Amino acid sequence: MGVAITGMGIISAIGHSVEENKTSLLASKxxxxxxxxxxxxxxxxxxVGEVLLSNAELTRQLHLPEIHNYTRTGLLGLVAATAALENSNISxxxxxxxxxxxxxxxxxxxxxxQYIKQFATDVTTQKYIATHHAGDSTQKIADTLGINGLVTTISTACSSAANAIMLGERLIKAGKLDRVVVGGTDSLSKFTINGFKTLMIQSDALCAPFDAHRKGLNLGEAAAYLVLESDTVVQKEKKDVLAYLSGYGNANDAFHQTASSDNGEGAFLAMQKALEIANLNPDQIDYINAxxxxxxxxxxxxxxxxxRVFGDQMPDFSSTKSFTGHTLAAAGAIEAVFSILALQEQYLFPNLNFNTPMPETGLKPITSGIKKEIRHVLSNSFGFGGNCSTLIFSKA
Known part of the structure; x- marks a missing residue:
C-alpha cells in the first residue's frame, strides 16, 4: 500500500486546524x-490567501517568549508541525x-x-539576519519538537513540499528512518508579491483555475505537515492510519526558468511515474487535486x-488553490492534507470561480462538492525551473 500517514496538521487562510480547513472546504468557503x-x-x-492570526497571536498560541527571532514562516510551520505530532499521538x-x-x-x-535598512545601525534588529536562509525555520521547528535525526530543507519552488513528502517516504522504504515529519511552510512577503507581479501572473481578482478567462494566481500563506511511519511502528504502536502514500513521481520539463512546457512533458512523466509506483492504472484514480x-x-x-495521461476517461478534478491561494512551497503539503480529507470524507472539493472551459482542451473541473466513493487521489505540484511532482494517496 505504501507508507502510512498517521498524523497531519495545517494552518491556512481557510482555517487554523485540520477541522477548520475541512469545515471551509465542505462549505465551499x-x-x-x-x-x-x-x-x-x-x-x-x-x-491573497492570508492567515488571519498576527505574529503576536501566533507567538501567544505557541507559548513562545515575546522576544524571539522566529519569522512568520517559522511560526506558521511550528503551529502545523506541532499539530501533526499531536494528531499522531507522538509525545x-x-x-x-x-x-x-x-x-x-x-x-x-x-x-x-522589514529591517534590512536598519541592520547596520539598530542592534535589536540584527537577530533576524541569521533567520533569512531557508533552513532557519526547519531547524527551529525540529529543535522545538525534539527531532534530532535527519533534519533537512527542500526548496524546489512550488513542488517543494511534495518533494519533502516523497523524500520522507523513500527514506522509510530504504530503512533509514522509522518515522518522518514532512511538509512545508511559507508566509507572504513583499518580495514574493512584487516578484509575481513583475512576472505578470498575479490576478487582481479572485483566481479562476482552468477558466478560459483566468487572469492569474492569488498568492497565499500556509503551513502543513504529515507524519509518515513505517509498518513496523504502526503495528507495534497500534496506530490509526489516516491514509497511505502509495505513489510518487518527479520529473523535469527542462523547458524554461518559470514557464511549463507546451506539451506538459514534466507533468506527464511525473504522473506516469507515480501511477507506476502505486501499481495503478489511470482509470483507478478517483479524483485529481490539480x-x-x-x-x-x-x-x-x-x-x-x-x-495525455487520462485520455477521454478524465477523473473528476479541481484546484483547491481557489480556496487558499497559491501557497508556494507549502502547496504540496496543503493539498496532501486536502487529498486525505477527500478520502476520509468521501467527498470531492469544488474548483471555485470556474465558468468557461478552455477552448484548447475543453476540460471542466468540478464546480460543486460531490459525495463519491474514493479510493485513490492524485495530487500535482509543479515548480519553477520545471520541477514537476505527483503524489498518490490511497484510502486506509
Whole structure:
C-alpha cells in the first residue's frame, strides 16, 4: 500500500486546524481576500490567501517568549508541525529514528525585508539576519519538537513540499528512518508579491483555475505537515492510519526558468511515474487535486498533460488553490492534507470561480462538492525551473 500517514496538521487562510480547513472546504468557503498584515499601498489592488492570526497571536498560541527571532514562516510551520505530532499521538520523538523534512521558498525574508535598512545601525534588529536562509525555520521547528535525526530543507519552488513528502517516504522504504515529519511552510512577503507581479501572473481578482478567462494566481500563506511511519511502528504502536502514500513521481520539463512546457512533458512523466509506483492504472484514480494555479501557462500545460495521461476517461478534478491561494512551497503539503480529507470524507472539493472551459482542451473541473466513493487521489505540484511532482494517496 505504501507508507502510512498517521498524523497531519495545517494552518491556512481557510482555517487554523485540520477541522477548520475541512469545515471551509465542505462549505465551499474561500479564504482569499484583501491583504491585512503587510503594510503596502497596493493592499486593495491584489487578492491573497492570508492567515488571519498576527505574529503576536501566533507567538501567544505557541507559548513562545515575546522576544524571539522566529519569522512568520517559522511560526506558521511550528503551529502545523506541532499539530501533526499531536494528531499522531507522538509525545517523544526520540523513541524511534525520526526525521524532519521541511520546505520553504520565502524563508525568513518576511522579516529581513522589514529591517534590512536598519541592520547596520539598530542592534535589536540584527537577530533576524541569521533567520533569512531557508533552513532557519526547519531547524527551529525540529529543535522545538525534539527531532534530532535527519533534519533537512527542500526548496524546489512550488513542488517543494511534495518533494519533502516523497523524500520522507523513500527514506522509510530504504530503512533509514522509522518515522518522518514532512511538509512545508511559507508566509507572504513583499518580495514574493512584487516578484509575481513583475512576472505578470498575479490576478487582481479572485483566481479562476482552468477558466478560459483566468487572469492569474492569488498568492497565499500556509503551513502543513504529515507524519509518515513505517509498518513496523504502526503495528507495534497500534496506530490509526489516516491514509497511505502509495505513489510518487518527479520529473523535469527542462523547458524554461518559470514557464511549463507546451506539451506538459514534466507533468506527464511525473504522473506516469507515480501511477507506476502505486501499481495503478489511470482509470483507478478517483479524483485529481490539480496544481491549477490559474495562470494562463500552467493551466493549459497541466490540462494537456492530464489529457495525455487520462485520455477521454478524465477523473473528476479541481484546484483547491481557489480556496487558499497559491501557497508556494507549502502547496504540496496543503493539498496532501486536502487529498486525505477527500478520502476520509468521501467527498470531492469544488474548483471555485470556474465558468468557461478552455477552448484548447475543453476540460471542466468540478464546480460543486460531490459525495463519491474514493479510493485513490492524485495530487500535482509543479515548480519553477520545471520541477514537476505527483503524489498518490490511497484510502486506509
Amino acid at each position: 474561500s479564504g482569499i481576500g484583501n491583504l491585512r498584515h503587510i503594510l503596502t499601498n497596493h493592499s486593495q489592488a491584489i487578492k 517523544d520523538c526520540s523513541t524511534y529514528r525520526t526525521g524532519f523534512i521541511s520546505s520553504t521558498t520565502v524563508g525568513g525574508m518576511d522579516m529581513t525585508e 496544481h491549477g494555479t490559474a495562470t494562463p501557462n500552467n493551466d493549459l500545460s497541466e490540462s494537456i498533460a492530464l489529457k
